[in-house]
Amino acid sequence: MNKPKKTSILKKIVYTILILLIGFFTGYKFFSPNSGDTPLPVKNTLYRATSNANDTIVSKPVKEFTGEIFEVKKGDIIMDAVKKAKPGDLIRVYPGTYSETVYIDKDDITFQGIIKDGNWPTLDGKKELNDAFLYSGNGIQIEGFKIINYKGNGIMGQAGNNFVLRNNWIIDAGVYGIFPQYGKNGLIEYNILTGIEDAAIYVGMCDNIDVLHNEVYGNVAGIEIENSRHCLVENNNAYDNTGGILAFITPGLPIKTAYDIIIRNNFIHENNHENFGAPGSIVSGIPAGTGILVMAADDVIIENNLISGNKNVGIVITDFENGGAKASNDPESDPNPDNIVILDNIMVNNGYEPIGEIKALMLTQLSSRGPDILAIGGGSGSTIRNKNKYITFGLGNFGTPKIDNTKDVASFLLDKPAEPRKVSKKELGEYTYYGICSGCHAYDIRLIGVPVNVIQMIYKDNPEGMVEYMNEPKNLRDDYPEMPPQNYLSEEAKLAVAEYVLALKN
Ligand code: HEC
DSSP: OOOOOOOOHHHHHHHHHHHHHHHHHHHGGGGSTTOSSOOOOOOOOOOOOEEOTTOOEEOOOOOOOOSOEEEEOTTSOHHHHHHHOOTTOEEEEOSEEEOSOEEEOSSSOEEEEOOBTTBOEEEEOTTTOSEEEEEOSSSOEEESOEEESOSSEEEEEESOOSEEEESOEEESOSSEEEEEESOEEEEEESOEEESOSSEEEEEESOEEEEEESOEEESSSEEEEEESOEEEEEESOEEESSSEEEEEEOOTTSSSOOOEEEEEESOEEEOOOOOOOOOTTSGGGGSOSSEEEEEESOEEEEEESOEEEOOSSEEEEEEOHHHHTOOGGGOTTSOOSOOSOEEOOOEEESOSSSOOHHHHHHHHHHTOSSOOSEEEESOOOSOEESSGGGSOEESOTTOBOOSOSOOTTOOOOOOSSOOOOOOOOHHHHHHHHHHHTGGGTOOSSSOSSSOOHHHHHHHHTTOHHHHHHHHHSOOOOOTTSOOOOOOTTSOHHHHHHHHHHHHHOOO
16 A cells, blocks of 8 residues: 655755755846836946945946937837947837847947846847847947847957946857957846857957856856956856856967956856867867866966766866867967966766766776866966865866965956957957857868868958958858858958958968
8 A cells, every 4th residue: 555655844845945946046047137127227337346344245336327218119120229329328129029130339338128028029030140239339238138049149249348248048049149259347147048059158358357147058168268367257057068167268369368267156067968069169179068177277266166967077177288279379378277276166976977088097096986176288386275075186286275265356347447449450350350250261171161271362462352242242152051241340340351361371
């Protein structure tokens, strides 16, 4: 006879805790500023959060809203509002599906999606359009949008400073979900991103960026801090990606360093997703099951994260050579990770099914399990607290950290907005190339588009001809798809990138 089952008190407690935890995971992202009824426009809430003596966070808005409000409703085109808007204005977008690319080359425009009864203003790229938002202005704020089915980027910024990208829900939006490039002083918070082929949140060649309270899952890379400095990655939930949180240098980019990065108070768990990155991309080499990856970056502090269930390794610290980056591409980038600081973290059940190279190391270490933490290759000055709490490989030369915590750093945002960048023609070409073209073109290998050395033969001494093609590409080759038009770029940027492409060397 079966006895009636009684739920024991212990079970009840466990269930309650589980429900609270699930509530925390699923609920916190919706407490962001603009869910609910139409809120007052809050212009540029970029603030520097400062801890006071009681350790409470004080935020101070720096500017009050004084601009005009444009309302975009179902059936309208967001871009029409952008054309009319002046710096300081607010574009409020109501629920509905908008199938367009929003280009913003003005400063100080806020985009506020209004979410009503669970209905989001949705940008749908229908797997035809490349980007949802593409901005080059300063002081851009984008919040409250659902972005689906794009091929390139959800939200991409080029050289725009002082941005806020918040509370967006980005699903299957191409190569990068949120990708500020070459920006300074920006806040990326409360976004949810999934199904991204490369990095869901990709901070590239930036300074002073806070990445807070985001949820990233089912991407190749969850959060990536690349060739960037002064970045805080805190309170994010990164799970079911191939790699959870990455901080690294990619050699060959115009900015050569990555340092002063804090990865703190994140959940980084079960990042065991099969790698679906484009062949040839740097993330396509990340082994599934990687919690945190640090490659060649310096002064990275890893503190108080919960890192669990990442089957390959919890934290890996590597140089270019062991990380699979072609260091020979760039003698100007230091290939080694230096001064990495691992403070207290909770690490459980990592490294239970590592890749072959780590398995080979296990034999030499006489370990039956893969490591929580692996350091491999060059680098000096790195430290770890309570090393014996974890299974570690290769940390023999790690000393004891000089600091116990990072309490004195509440944020890397600046007290005052950063000055707009002045970009030279060569830089403009360089950033446009790396921001846009290099997603499909590489120097001597076939990506989505033809190799650059082939383009150089066709357009030698004829950058104007290339600009014409970029404006109105035709499908010239049977074995390639058609290139999307690049006519949204300014005339200046088009010519600059054409000249840059023609001068590019491997
Ligand atoms: C989404 C992918 C994609 C992006 C982004 C892209 N291209 Fe292309 N490009 C292609 C493809 C695909 C082809 C080959 C088209 C064909 O042969 O039909 C191509 C071909 C070209 C060609 C060769 C034209 C010819 O006459 O043979 C040039 C030049 C070019 N791209 C320049 C650029 C520049 C400059 C950028 C950046 C501003 C860029 N592309 C961005 C996909 C892309």
